[in-house]
Amino acid sequence: MRPVDMTPFDSELAIKWEDGSESFVPLETLRRFCPCASCLGEKDIFGTTYKPPARPYGPNAFQLVRIAPVGGYGMQPAWADGHGSGIYSWEYLRRVAEAP
Numbered sequence: 731m732r733p734v735d736m737t738p739f740d741s742e743l744a745i746k747w748e749d750g751s752e753s754f755v756p757l758e759t760l761r762r763f764c765p766c767a768s769c770l771g772e773k774d775i776f777g778t779t780y781k782p783p784a785r786p787y788g789p790n791a792f793q794l795v796r797i798a799p800v801g802g803y804g805m806q807p808a809w810a811d812g813h814g815s816g817i818y819s820w821e822y823l824r825r826v827a828e829a830p
Contacts, residue, residue, distance in 0.1 A: 738794045753827035758792045763826045764816035
């Protein structure tokens with residue numbers, strides 16, 4: 731399922747999905763679930779996850795600068811602290827939006 735609209739609003743990302751449902755994802759949650767290898771780590775062929783040491787989030791870490799589309803399958807947010815390598819597929823974004 732794809733979003734038909736995404737709008738940053740205050741400290742949340744409002745998402746309207748194709749099925750008419752809406753999600754409001756806190757920007758802090760979106761950033762903490764960043765799927766890039768620097769944040770989430772990466773797996774080798776044996777399934778072992780290699781993750782760099784945790785870095786503290788700075789004061790601009792949860793400020794969204796822009797959202798860029800990636801092909802027809804996802805989006806890539808850019809954050810005010812310069813981070814921007816995470817690509818969120820629509821499926822992953824939906825899971826993040828539904829996380830408790």
